[in-house]
Amino acid sequence: MSFGTETEPETEALRLDETDPLPTLRGEFLVPPAPGGTYTEAAYFAGNSLGLQPRAVAARLREELDDWARLGVEGHTLARRPWVDYHELLREPAARLVGALPYEVVAMNSLTVNLHLMMASFYRPAGNRTRVVIEDSAFPSDSYAVASQAVHHGLDPASAVVRLRPRPGEDNLRTEDVLAFLEREGGSVALLLLGGVNYLTGQLMDMPAITKAGRAAGAVVGWDLAHAAGNVPLRLHDWDVDFAAWCTYKYLNSGPGAVAGCFVHERHVRDAAVPRLAGWWGTDPAVRFRMDPDIAPPASADAWQLSNPPIMALAPVLVSLEIFDRVGTAALRARSERLTGYLAGRLAPVRGAEVLTPSDPAARGAQLSLRVADAGALVRRLAAGHGVIADAREPDVVRLAPVPLYNTFHDCHRAAEALAGLLDGQ
Ligand SMILES: Cc1ncc(COP(=O)(O)O)c(C=O)c1O
Incomplete structure (x- = not known):
């Protein structure tokens, strides 16, 4: 060139x-055209906000639209990728992307919704252990979500939500300061929920060390991976993370408002005592259509699914995961x-x-x-x-x-x- x-x-x-x-x-x-300057194509640096459209997405969407047109309701079982199991197609590539066992991940909802579903299960303030810890420069949606969860539990967010700040004059959190905080005050922390890569500063947190320290302090450790998924290597299972959620419209190039991902560690998916908000897609697929009023959740992250998945919205996520798998x-x-x-x-x-x-x-x-x-x-x-x-x-x-x-x-x-x-x- x-x-x-x-x-x-x-x-x-x-x-x-x-x-x-x-x-x-x-x-x-x-690649969008350049809005100005001497080049025809933009130099596009906003993939941390909205990733570019893979060319393969349009054809894939066309296939789903054609199957819908051709088959109507029969598409649930007869589409070339049957809709009833469509989310299964994303499971293995998503697991490879975040370093999880296949049954620890599920593609569903949007990021903030998944954070709430996770907190409904894993933010369980009790006794002296009531606080939820985020970073001061957390994305606002996370601040709103944790504050509303505190209120939901009858707590005052002003005292229940702790915001970790960098040292004066510094922009990034030091791992040693997070660890010292957990050492000092971990006994009061019910949930530690940080961004794996901070949306504002781009700092990649030391997820293995912080997860280890948080869990050693007796807290649940969750990660918002909006800016980490598809950006940095992740080993959620090995790091012993309790839960994580991420969107797919940034580095995962799946389109505006695309379906998000969610990880629940196997120790929780196997624990029938974990309380969950439930819907019919969270029951065992083998018995789902018996329309039984009693739920039979599978021992997988699928147990947190509520609704039947939006196929048109999952199709671009699948295309994207195929690219990541290939490269x-x-x-x-x-x-x-x-x-x-x-x-x-x-x-x-x-x-x-x-x-x-x-x-x-x-x-x-x-x-x-x-x-x-x-x-x-x-x-x-x-x-x-x-x-x-x-x-x-x-x-x-x-x-x-x-x-x-x-x-x-x-x-x-x-x-x-x-x-x-x-x-x-x-
Ligand atoms: C770090 C982080 N958390 C949460 C969100 C909210 O995502 P959503 O609108 O998909 O719930 C965003 C959106 O950009 C984000 O960057």
Whole structure:
């Protein structure tokens, strides 16, 4: 690939694209046109917010629509992928993605709904152990969810919800501080619910160490993996995580509002005493259609399902999981580290943009968060003048995620040049 009038860094970016051990799969995705600048395609860095559409999704949806048109209700059993068991198709690839046993995962609902379903089972305040711990920079939906759960249990969120803050003057939580907190106050913690990768800073938490410490302190440990699933390697079963939930519209490229995922550790799926909110899809499929009023939950995460799954919404998730299976999470993570490392290196000399994300590749995923003077204005100028799509978290954070499936070193070059041009001169 050559653009004729390359600068030296551009030549280097193109060379990196040509020689990378895992070439980009950009051609399998629909990249939006550039809203401005000299390139036809956008340099799309908002995959941490909404991933791009795999080209294969439209054909897959067409098949489901055709089966519906052709078969009506019979599609439940006669569709080429029978709808009655459709969620089974996602089980194994989803388990591989998050490092789970197949019966520990299920695709259902949306993320916040799944967090609530998990808390209905696993946030059981009792005696002195009543508190739920989140990070201060938790995504607002998580803050609202845990506060409403506390109220649901007759507790005052002001005292029941603990928000872990970084040290003064720092942007990221130190693992040692989280562990010290658990050592000190773990006896009062009913539930620890943190983001695996923080949505604002891009910090990748030390999930194994924190899970171990939380469980040793007697707390239940759950993870919000919205920014981690499809972004960083996960071993939820081996880490002994109690539960986790994630959305699939970010790094998992399954479309706006796509169906979420949920993990429940096998020790809980086998425990009939765990209280659950129930619906008919959470009963054993062998007896589901007997329409018995008494539920017979299977020993799997499926026991938390409520409703029959939305097939049109699951189809893109299946397409996406097939891509991840084909490429492999280890190879993707390695490419991700190369891309993000390259972008971080190119942004380091840019004045007026302070990178909040940890510089240690082991403590971050794909996303880099920059503190800038006016995030909204900068993002608008990046798009309109340069065709670079980033996102703003007002007032002062811009997030850029080079996604290893479809972003290139040349995209990173474009972002770095545009940021330097817009910020260095201020
Ligand atoms: C970390 C995190 N948690 C929760 C949510 C809420 O997701 P949903 O609207 O799918 O429930 C988001 C959405 O972006 C998120 O980033």
